[in-house]
Amino acid sequence: MVDRPTAVWRANVARDAAELATGVIGPEEAVSARLWPDEMIRATDAVLDGFEADVAGLVDHRWEAATDTEVLEVVERTVRALNAVNNQFHGAAYETDERELLCEYIDRVLGAAGIEADELARRNGLLSGDITGPWRDW
Template structure:
């Protein structure tokens, strides 16, 4: 399965911690732990767990079902963002989450380009109608 954004964020935290421990990073420049607190990572992973659990149940070609799954994951991520003062996901994180949703659907047989085109959307607009982050 495609790599979760949270895996990437945790790797960044670990790399930064290693640099701090080695003395190769000024502590004043360290920011990963502040950007990605455990509560945010755990909440995001819980949302992605639920999303991933739904993927095997998708009926390829059932656009309404696929859009319903996308809506649920996006609304749940909106709630995570709200719980973190509307600043949980900045531009890079938003792009990673959207790419992850697209790639996860693709891995489960969904033609995302055709899916979005069926509603007059570009592929990159898959999450837009529900996304607040």
């Protein structure tokens, strides 16, 4: 299983809460819960659940490899769902660090399923390292 960006965000929120509770940091320094509110993390996890299930469906018990079109449809559906989450949070759910983690996660999940994201991008005229680009608003 590939580690999710949401696990990183939850860990940061928990660390800030623990440090705030013990006085290591003050309220002004405990920013993680504002950056990654629980509702946003849960909404992102729901999208990632769907992505993982869709990717599994591309490779599990199939006689032939998934087509590029099938894979890109899964990526597009996922990115558009993440766009919707981002929009729920006024375009501020996913900034640069979050974007990098999400894009890396998508590539790693595909890779774990035997789908090489960079090759997929190359074959389809997309930027290597960013197969989310055509649909991503964040």
